[in-house]
Amino acid sequence: MQASIANSIVAALQQVLGVQSAALHEPRFGGNEWRYLKECLDSTFVSSVGKFVDRLEADLADYTGSAYAVAVVNGTSALHIALMLAGVRQGDEVLLPSLTFVATANAASYCGAVPHFVDSEIATLGIDANRLRQYLSDKTEMTSGLCINRETGRVIRALVPMHCFGHPGDIDGLLAVARDFNIVMVEDAAESLGSWYGHRHTGTFGKLGTLSFNGNKTITTGGGGAILTQDLELAKLAKHMTTTAKQSHVWEYSHDMVGYNYRMPNINAALGCAQLEQLPELINAKRRLYQAYEEAFAEVAGVELFREPAGSQSNYWLQTLLLSEDNKDQRDAILSATNTLGLMTRPAWTLMHRLPAYEGCPRMASLSVAENLADRIINIPSGSALGMGLD
Numbered sequence: 001m002q003a004s005i006a007n008s009i010v011a012a013l014q015q016v017l018g019v020q021s022a023a024l025h026e027p028r029f030g031g032n033e034w035r036y037l038k039e040c041l042d043s044t045f046v047s048s049v050g051k052f053v054d055r056l057e058a059d060l061a062d063y064t065g066s067a068y069a070v071a072v073v074n075g076t077s078a079l080h081i082a083l084m085l086a087g088v089r090q091g092d093e094v095l096l097p098s099l100t101f102v103a104t105a106n107a108a109s110y111c112g113a114v115p116h117f118v119d120s121e122i123a124t125l126g127i128d129a130n131r132l133r134q135y136l137s138d139k140t141e142m143t144s145g146l147c148i149n150r151e152t153g154r155v156i157r158a159l160v161p162m163h164c165f166g167h168p169g170d171i172d173g174l175l176a177v178a179r180d181f182n183i184v185m186v187e188d189a190a191e192s193l194g195s196w197y198g199h200r201h202t203g204t205f206g207k208l209g210t211l212s213f214n215g216n217k218t219i220t221t222g223g224g225g226a227i228l229t230q231d232l233e234l235a236k237l238a239k240h241m242t243t244t245a246k247q248s249h250v251w252e253y254s255h256d257m258v259g260y261n262y263r264m265p266n267i268n269a270a271l272g273c274a275q276l277e278q279l280p281e282l283i284n285a286k287r288r289l290y291q292a293y294e295e296a297f298a299e300v301a302g303v304e305l306f307r308e309p310a311g312s313q314s315n316y317w318l319q320t321l322l323l324s325e326d327n328k329d330q331r332d333a334i335l336s337a338t339n340t341l342g343l344m345t346r347p348a349w350t351l352m353h354r355l356p357a358y359e360g361c362p363r364m365a366s367l368s369v370a371e372n373l374a375d376r377i378i379n380i381p382s383g384s385a386l387g388m389g390l391d
């Protein structure tokens with residue numbers, strides 16, 4: 001019994017991948033990367049100015065349907081600035097899932113705010129909007145139009161859903177909660193470039209949304225990120241704040257507020273332009289990989305491949321196995337067996353409310369769904385290159 005589910009999972013992975021080893025998520029450079037990088041070097045504009053930054057921003061806005069996109073140095077800084085622009089200040093609370101990458105909580109902390117952890121749902125792996133509504137009804141009161149946590153007395157200023165492993169969350173449900181409690185929604189869409197909720201791209205529903213182009217994401221700029229917004233004033237401020245708040249002038253260095261050096265270098269943007277051109281092809285390959293895994297894992301008892309939520313189209317950033325309840329105790333044996341063979345697999349992140357930096361933060365009394373998911377999730381090799389040869 002013990003060995004069998006691990007062996008069956010290894011066999012299914014090998015059936016699909018046809019190789020003895022595979023990384024969790026490798027980038028793929030199959031387009032104009034070399035050409036644009038050369039062009040960038042030849043121009044000598046490799047750093048904080050250059051045409052590729054403007055082009056990447058225009059191309060991202062075009063692809064996502066966002067009115068504006070501002071390229072920045074990574075996804076964490078994108079979220080930091082987005083939260084500041086959403087009005088998050090020292091002493092505020094920011095609602096976010098405990099089941100997320102640490103960057104979501106860190107960005108709130110950088111604003112001097114306190115992360116406030118909420119539970120997830122099985123259907124989307126994102127925040128459970130119904131339980132959040134009930135929780136806020138029980139634990140908060142509206143004072144002068146602000147949602148106040150009765151226990152801490154702090155303002156709950158923002159809600160940050162995270163589209164987990166690329167799967168869109170319950171956006172309508174969460175938008176309704178945000179509206180009813182006068183909380184600003186900012187989407188952490190770091191993992192969901194190329195994922196659509198209905199006909200609209202993730203990251204374009206909140207007041208602001210953020211993307212990441214880290215090396216392990218669906219497309220990469222080496223390191224990078226972007227802020228999405230529909231609001232021209234916010235877009236201008238995002239650009240200003242991420243470029244040291246320098247006032248435009250031919251020779252003078254003057255800065256009208258505390259700014260940040262969060263600008264994406266032109267050389268990274270050059271890589272991003274080439275990557276973005278290939279995004280539809282990369283996502284098709286990732287969706288084919290999902291199909292192949294689905295067939296292979298249909299034969300494996302005790303484990304299920306996570307499928308995109310109804311009404312959404314996912315980029316399948318990280319393919320996800322969910323162990324059945326009675327196989328939860330096999331998680332580490334499976335991780336060990338696969339990694340030993342060079343088939344890279346990973347569990348979900350350590351939940352935020354269990355990290356030393358965040359264990360004292362306010363949270364729902366029960367985070368049982370997130371805790372259960374953390375016991376059952378195993379991410380398997382997901383890079384687009386693995387799906388390229390599949391039909």
Ligand SMILES: *Cc1c(COP(=O)(O)O)cnc(C)c1O
Nearest residue numbers: 074075076101103104190212214
């Ligand atoms: C990748 C990621 C980020 C941003 O990460 P960077 O490495 O700073 O680009 C933020 N949130 C989540 C959930 C992520 O997965």
